Amino acid sequence: MTKAMTGARMVVQALIDQGVDTIFGYPGGAVLPIYDEIFQQNSIKHVLVRHEQGAVHAAEGYARATGKPGVALVTSGPGATNAVTGLTDALMDSIPIIVLTGQVPTFMIGSDAFQEADTVGITRPCTKHNWLVKETDKLAAVMHEAFHIATSGRPGPVVIDIPKDVQFATGTYTEARQVETHYNPQIKGDMDMITELAAAMETAKRPIFYTGGGVINSGPAASQLLRELVAATGFPITSTLMGLGCYPASGDNWVGMLGMHGLYEANMAMHDCDLMINIGARFDDRITGRLDAFSPNSKKAHIDIDASSINKVIKVDIPILGDVAHVLEDLLKVWKARGRKTDKENVQKWWHQINDWKKVDCLKFEQKGKVIKPQYALSRLQELTKKHDRYICTEVGQHQMWAAQYLGFEDPNRWMTSGGLGTMGYGFPASIGVQMGHPDALVINVAGEASWLMNMQELGTAMQYGLPVKQFILNNERLGMVRQWQELLHGERYSSSWSESLPDFVKLAEAFGAKGIICDDPADLDDAIMEMLTHDGPVLFDCLVEKHENCLPMIPSGKPHNEMLLGENADVGNAIQSDGAVMV
Numbered sequence: 001m002t003k004a005m006t007g008a009r010m011v012v013q014a015l016i017d018q019g020v021d022t023i024f025g026y027p028g029g030a031v032l033p034i035y036d037e038i039f040q041q042n043s044i045k046h047v048l049v050r051h052e053q054g055a056v057h058a059a060e061g062y063a064r065a066t067g068k069p070g071v072a073l074v075t076s077g078p079g080a081t082n083a084v085t086g087l088t089d090a091l092m093d094s095i096p097i098i099v100l101t102g103q104v105p106t107f108m109i110g111s112d113a114f115q116e117a118d119t120v121g122i123t124r125p126c127t128k129h130n131w132l133v134k135e136t137d138k139l140a141a142v143m144h145e146a147f148h149i150a151t152s153g154r155p156g157p158v159v160i161d162i163p164k165d166v167q168f169a170t171g172t173y174t175e176a177r178q179v180e181t182h183y184n185p186q187i188k189g190d191m192d193m194i195t196e197l198a199a200a201m202e203t204a205k206r207p208i209f210y211t212g213g214g215v216i217n218s219g220p221a222a223s224q225l226l227r228e229l230v231a232a233t234g235f236p237i238t239s240t241l242m243g244l245g246c247y248p249a250s251g252d253n254w255v256g257m258l259g260m261h262g263l264y265e266a267n268m269a270m271h272d273c274d275l276m277i278n279i280g281a282r283f284d285d286r287i288t289g290r291l292d293a294f295s296p297n298s299k300k301a302h303i304d305i306d307a308s309s310i311n312k313v314i315k316v317d318i319p320i321l322g323d324v325a326h327v328l329e330d331l332l333k334v335w336k337a338r339g340r341k342t343d344k345e346n347v348q349k350w351w352h353q354i355n356d357w358k359k360v361d362c363l364k365f366e367q368k369g370k371v372i373k374p375q376y377a378l379s380r381l382q383e384l385t386k387k388h389d390r391y392i393c394t395e396v397g398q399h400q401m402w403a404a405q406y407l408g409f410e411d412p413n414r415w416m417t418s419g420g421l422g423t424m425g426y427g428f429p430a431s432i433g434v435q436m437g438h439p440d441a442l443v444i445n446v447a448g449e450a451s452w453l454m455n456m457q458e459l460g461t462a463m464q465y466g467l468p469v470k471q472f473i474l475n476n477e478r479l480g481m482v483r484q485w486q487e488l489l490h491g492e493r494y495s496s497s498w499s500e501s502l503p504d505f506v507k508l509a510e511a512f513g514a515k516g517i518i519c520d521d522p523a524d525l526d527d528a529i530m531e532m533l534t535h536d537g538p539v540l541f542d543c544l545v546e547k548h549e550n551c552l553p554m555i556p557s558g559k560p561h562n563e564m565l566l567g568e569n570a571d572v573g574n575a576i577q578s579d580g581a582v583m584v
Contacts, residue, residue, distance in 0.1 A: 008033035008167040014143035024055040028075025030102025033167035050457035054429035056086025061433030077115030088126040092420025096155035105165040128156030136171030153185030154306040189322030204275035205346035213242030214280020218324035225328040238266040249408035261401040265357035271561035283313040293560030378406040395427040395451030398480035425454030462538040509540035520544040
């Protein structure tokens with residue numbers, strides 16, 4: 001049965017049919033017909049943010065924490081252009097979001113009308129796909145197709161630009177089952193390549209699983225299959241920043257995060273392995289270091305849903321195009337059918353080497369004196385929250401890396417951070433999206449004071465909707481990562497790497513009606529954290545930390561994996577590579 005309705009009503013009906021329960025948005029003239037339809041229904045909750053960038057980051061946080069696509073609704077012109085950062089962030093990190101933008105009426109497009117912008121042109125480089133819908137009869141089909149494209153294959157953001165006259169006009173609604181799509185990404189891997197990988201696993205002497213966000217994006221089954229494969233083979237496993245949680249941090253085979261600020265043992269294992277099994281990662285530059293020295297003696301396999309990611313950065317020996325969950329399922333079957341063989345003797349020797357690297361204790365720090373070390377602050381946050389139903393977001397900078405190093409993640413979808421784009425201002429609105437998706441969970445955003453100020457206006461959103469998000473600010477009164485690079489690479493010339501005017505965060509919180517807490521003494525830290533955790537509303541926690549602490553370990557720019565800067569408390573005497581070279 002066909003249904004006649006306005007374009008605005010089609011938008012809302014399509015969202016309902018796609019199972020959307022929450023959207024994040026900010027109204028304006030070009031989307032008022034849609035907002036009028038939202039007002040007249042009760043199926044979808046609308047969250048009024050304070051800035052369109054906040055709407056898109058909130059949609060990202062919701063998507064990453066729930067596994068469902070996030071939706072944002074913004075107006076034309078500046079509404080759409082303010083969404084660009086969030087769209088690019090979602091594209092880089094493969095986050096499925098649908099952003100609906102208003103547009104001036106079709107007959108005014110190209111006339112430089114009020115709040116007109118070429119939204120499709122502007123967002124083409126930062127979306128998986130986008131549409132300008134000029135006919136109301138086509139709107140519903142585009143809506144359904146958008147959800148399919150955003151969530152299939154390698155997930156990503158899409159934009160639907162909807163002129164105002166299309167929203168007012170009446171057309172025929174198309175149901176999702178009536179929509180034919182030409183986008184059908186390959187999800188089953190090539191069995192010959194999978195068999196070749198299984199054979200390589202049988203003879204590998206120094207294997208390692210290198211996992212990324214693609215494992216999490218593939219869904220819960222992928223993480224479960226990965227854990228089964230790791231347990232069955234006994235191989236070590238490491239992860240990128242985006243993959244944290246796909247394998248439990250407490251797991252027996254976990255060697256920690258790798259990359260620029262990854263663990264010594266993880267980076268050394270990646271450098272010295274003879275079989276690298278990349279599962280859902282993209283060989284990002286923060287992982288590879290110097291390309292010509294990246295794992296120089298290894299056979300490399302790469303499992304990825306995105307054909308363009310395979311052989312893009314690193315030439316691999318065993319490319320497998322397909323969805324992680326499907327490929328892992330087939331890999332397990334093939335490997336088991338071949339007898340579950342591994343080179344146990346040499347893999348055991350490999351573990352002895354990795355355990356020797358672990359003795360370096362690269363995250364070791366000493367909390368002394370009356371100034372809080374940022375590492376200590378996060379260690380205490382980990383200890384006091386690890387038994388909670390906990391979701392962690394971050395902003396971007398030193399605090400982000402310390403959070404990845406000192407907070408443990410046992411499950412997927414519990415860690416929301418801006419990886420590829422490195423977007424300061426991401427964490428606070430993302431935490432709002434996470435809390436909307438999990439109303440009863442503990443949601444904490446680990447922030448730096450500079451990053452947090454970029455979208456501080458969303459404290460109004462948290463208060464309006466009673467969202468008890470906890471903002472844990474490591475306040476060093478510096479742009480910490482910028483300052484660190486200036487110290488190490490630019491002759492300690494600290495050009496514009498701190499603000500000479502910061503707010504009183506407690507008073508700022510109170511101005512919004514939220515709770516503010518300040519702590520500057522390590523002896524008081526546990527009590528202050530517990531005060532934050534037990535408060536039933538939004539909290540702004542100002543944790544004053546050491547101003548010039550560097551985030552280590554660190555692979556200096558242009559260096560290979562086996563050349564790392566270690567902290568002063570690391571046991572450098574144990575930092576010996578298999579060829580006998582001492583690492584510094």
